Amino acid sequence: METPGETSSAAARTSPIPLPLRLVFRDPMAAAAVVFLVAIAACALFGPMLIGELVEKPNFRARNMAPFSLEQGFAYVLGADTLGRSLLARLVVGARNTLGIAAAAVLASLLVGGALGLIAGYSRGVLGNLIMRGADIVMSFPSLLLALIVLFSLGPSIPNLVLVLAITRVPIYLRTTRAEVLEVRERMFVSAATALGAGHMRLLFRHIAPIVMPTILTIGALDFATVVLAESSLSFLGLGVQAPAFTWGSMVANGRGYLASAWWVAFWPGLAILLTTLSLNVLSNWWRTYSDPHQRWRLELAKRSKAK
Amino acid sequence: MFGYVFRRSAQSLIAVAGLLVLVFFLSRLTGDPAYLYLPLDSTEAQRQAFNELNGFNDPFYVQFGRYLADLAQLDFGTAMSRNRPAMEVTLEAFPETLKLASIAMTLAIAGALVVGSLAAAKPNGFFDRLSMTVSLAGASAPDFWIAIVAILIFSVSLGLLPTSGTGTPLHWIMPIAVLMLRPFGLLTQVVRGSMLGVLTSPFVKTARAKGVSRRKIIFVHALRNAMLPVVTVAGDLTATLVNGAVVIETIFGWPGIGKLMIDAILRRDFALIQCTVLVTAVAIFLLNIVIDLLYAALDPRIRHQAA
Numbered sequence: 001m002e003t004p005g006e007t008s009s010a011a012a013r014t015s016p017i018p019l020p021l022r023l024v025f026r027d028p029m030a031a032a033a034v035v036f037l038v039a040i041a042a043c044a045l046f047g048p049m050l051i052g053e054l055v056e057k058p059n060f061r062a063r064n065m066a067p068f069s070l071e072q073g074f075a076y077v078l079g080a081d082t083l084g085r086s087l088l089a090r091l092v093v094g095a096r097n098t099l100g101i102a103a104a105a106v107l108a109s110l111l112v113g114g115a116l117g118l119i120a121g122y123s124r125g126v127l128g129n130l131i132m133r134g135a136d137i138v139m140s141f142p143s144l145l146l147a148l149i150v151l152f153s154l155g156p157s158i159p160n161l162v163l164v165l166a167i168t169r170v171p172i173y174l175r176t177t178r179a180e181v182l183e184v185r186e187r188m189f190v191s192a193a194t195a196l197g198a199g200h201m202r203l204l205f206r207h208i209a210p211i212v213m214p215t216i217l218t219i220g221a222l223d224f225a226t227v228v229l230a231e232s233s234l235s236f237l238g239l240g241v242q243a244p245a246f247t248w249g250s251m252v253a254n255g256r257g258y259l260a261s262a263w264w265v266a267f268w269p270g271l272a273i274l275l276t277t278l279s280l281n282v283l284s285n286w287w288r289t290y291s292d293p294h295q296r297w298r299l300e301l302a303k304r305s306k307a308k
Numbered sequence: 309m310f311g312y313v314f315r316r317s318a319q320s321l322i323a324v325a326g327l328l329v330l331v332f333f334l335s336r337l338t339g340d341p342a343y344l345y346l347p348l349d350s351t352e353a354q355r356q357a358f359n360e361l362n363g364f365n366d367p368f369y370v371q372f373g374r375y376l377a378d379l380a381q382l383d384f385g386t387a388m389s390r391n392r393p394a395m396e397v398t399l400e401a402f403p404e405t406l407k408l409a410s411i412a413m414t415l416a417i418a419g420a421l422v423v424g425s426l427a428a429a430k431p432n433g434f435f436d437r438l439s440m441t442v443s444l445a446g447a448s449a450p451d452f453w454i455a456i457v458a459i460l461i462f463s464v465s466l467g468l469l470p471t472s473g474t475g476t477p478l479h480w481i482m483p484i485a486v487l488m489l490r491p492f493g494l495l496t497q498v499v500r501g502s503m504l505g506v507l508t509s510p511f512v513k514t515a516r517a518k519g520v521s522r523r524k525i526i527f528v529h530a531l532r533n534a535m536l537p538v539v540t541v542a543g544d545l546t547a548t549l550v551n552g553a554v555v556i557e558t559i560f561g562w563p564g565i566g567k568l569m570i571d572a573i574l575r576r577d578f579a580l581i582q583c584t585v586l587v588t589a590v591a592i593f594l595l596n597i598v599i600d601l602l603y604a605a606l607d608p609r610i611r612h613q614a615a
Contacts (some may be wrong), residue, residue: 029441136323137330141589144551145569149581152573153337229450233555236452237570252453263460270453277448285444285497 023290023299030286033279040276044099047092055093056244059084064262079264081254087268090251094269098247098276101158102227105165110220113170114212117177118204122185132178135171143168144233151239161240165227172223173216180212221287225280232273248273313600320596324589331585332372332578340364341576345388362388375582384586385579389572394583398565402587404474405557405564409549411480412488417542419492424499425526425534431504439496446493451552455486455559472561483560487552491545498541502534509533536607543599547592 025031048055054075067079067087075086120131138146147164154160184190185208193207232249234240241247246254248269255266290299341364342355350358359365363374378385384395423443427436462482463471470479506512507530515525554566561567565584572580 133319133322133326136319137326140320140323140592141327141585142547142550142554142592144554145566145585145588148554148570148573149331149334149585153334225448229448232450233452233551236450237555237558249450249452252450252456256456259456259460260464263464266453266456267460270450270456273450273453274445274448277450278445281444281448 024286027286027299029282033282033286036275036279037283040095040099040272043092044095048096051089051092054086054089057085059086064258064265066262067264067268078268079262081265082258082262087264090246091248091268091272094246094248094251095272097158097241097245098228098231098249098273101162101165101231101241101247102224104162105169105227105231106220106224108162108166109169109223110173110216112166113173114177114209114216116170117174117216118181118209118212120174121178121181122200122204122208128178131174135174138168139171143230147230147234148237148239151234156239156242158241158245161231161234164234165230168230169223169227173219176219177212177216180215181208184208184211221280222284225277225284228273228277228280313597316600317593317597320593324586324593327589328582328586329372331582332375333368335573335576335578335581336368336371341388341578344576384583387572387577387580387583389575389577389580394577394579395587397580398568398583398587401563401565401568401584402591404562405550405553405566406591408480408483408487408556408562408564409546409553412484413491413542413546413549415484416488416491416495416545417538419488420495420499421531421538424496425503425531427496428500428503428507429522429526436500440500443493443496446489447497448493449489451486451490452555452559454489455482455556458482458486459559472559474562479560483556483562487549487556490552491542491549494545495538495542498538499534502537503530506530506534532606536603539599539603539606543596546595550588550592 024034059076059080061084063080063084064082065076065080065084068077069079075088078087078091080086081090116131116135120128122128147168150164150167151160154163190203190207193203198207231240231247232252235247235249236253238253241250243250251269252266252273255262255264255269258265286299290296340355340359341362342350342358346354346358356365363371366374375385384393384398386392387394387397390397420443423439427439430436459471459482462469469482470476473479503526507526512525512530515529520529550566553564554570556562557564557567558570565588569581569584569588571577572584
């Protein structure tokens with residue numbers, strides 16, 4: 001599948017990695033997370049090219065094959081599903097849809113939420129109020145249920161899935177951006193730009209937006225794990241991607257029926273989701289410590305004790 | 309204080325109203341319910357008659373006007389898929405979810421307070437590292453997968469717990485354990501973070517200088533102050549707990565409101581969808597008011613600000 005978010009999926013995951021990569025590798029957990037995420041990103045980008053037809057090729061000798069056996073070659077090391085398709089190949093290829101959808105959704109909600117937040121924070125009139133009440137509606141209801149209702153009325157497809165995931169996340173960016181804009185708007189350089197005759201558009205996009213940008217980019221990176229989980233839940237419930245397209249979430253749903261006979265069909269994709277979201281959260285925790293001047297010494301201390 | 313609560317309630321009521329409008333029109337977009345309720349070989353005329361009878365042939369705005377008029381008389385319509393009043397069906401399912409969610413949330417909060425505080429007592433110690441890893445994993449885990457793995461281990465392999473349904477106390481264990489996992493993980497992180505902040509504040513130093521015991525400092529002096537962010541996050545989580553409940557109820561066959569709503573959506577039971585949305589939204593609305601009051605009770609500064 002080609003999504004516009006494909007290149008950004010790599011960007012979204014590398015952005016929490018700060019410049020001093022050396023510090024990351026002092027912390028074993030954070031280092032493992034970086035390595036895992038890079039591997040998954042590589043799978044998402046290059047996997048489908050390398051694996052090719054193995055994903056859809058049924059191998060009837062490998063039907064429901066148990067994992068950890070090399071009988072049918074390395075591709076079947078994680079076992080095979082009921083049609084004898086290699087689970088390893090499907091995991092690698094599933095990474096593209098899983099991460100691509102999440103990245104596209106994060107990007108869309110970031111752009112829309114950011115833009116609406118800029119307007120809501122800048123305009124003091126009815127428009128700003130209207131936007132905030134709209135955000136209240138989305139926030140006042142469990143996101144998964146809202147997504148289910150919207151997806152069911154629009155019909156499950158990948159673009160709709162991205163749309164729905166984006167809608168449920170928009171309020172977060174909107175509120176943060178608005179709060180920042182409310183503060184930035186009062187700063188001296190904005191008054192100076194106004195005095196120099198800058199119009200509303202110029203003020204918003206040339207002067208205010210660049211200040212707000214880093215905050216919402218950080219939130220976007222933190223939000224990525226949540227969106228991956230939300231997408232998997234929707235796909236698991238059957239309202240996400242539809243066959244023949246698949247994500248890790250829908251792979252778990254497929255395997256659910258064969259739990260007693262072939263546990264591995266549902267187990268591996270779920271483990272992939274868990275490891276991905278866990279790595280993202282480990283990294284975002286690390287990043288929080290790193291970017292907090294009161295906490296940063298903890299990381300630097302680890303460095304010194306290693307150096308001894 | 310009450311002015312503040314009134315203002316917030318008014319805002320949330322507008323949101324609930326907006327939500328109902330949204331759901332009303334969205335659910336009507338899902339397609340013709342006649343195909344689902346009449347046999348496959350039904351004629352066009354039969355389908356027309358069915359839609360005429362249920363009023364689905366009228367323009368949307370007429371249907372919406374009728375819906376509002378019924379609402380005003382507390383008539384929530386009939387759940388077509390069950391042939392019973394929608395509110396009756398909803399109110400039967402709601403307590404089931406409420407029980408599940410409240411037990412899971414109570415256990416999650418209690419567990420998080422203890423584990424988070426102990427972790428913060430010795431930052432970077434063994435217990436801290438262990439509990440942080442476990443809670444982070446809990447917060448990151450896809451709940452549907454944990455549920456499936458739990459069924460695999462405890463029901464399929466060991467045969468200890470029932471796979472789904474309700475009845476005996478044993479039926480409660482897995483749904484609650486899986487449902488509390490994410491709130492527990494997130495809250496433990498929040499408690500630890502907030503506790504770490506509080507433990508560096510001057511009043512803790514004073515207490516230590518006075519010779520107050522470590523345990524008393526953490527659980528009596530510091531915990532109350534570390535509670536504020538925890539209450540906020542716990543409140544937000546309770547609303548999202550409904551998300552988890554939908555998944556958990558589907559997997560474990562729990563007759564709660566989440567499962568009811570999914571069934572209603574899949575069966576195009578418009579009245580039931582609207583009714584479950586209304587009840588859920590009102591419940592969350594009431595919960596938010598409680599959280600606001602609780603927040604004010606915990607932090608005197610907020611009381612002054614709002615007055």
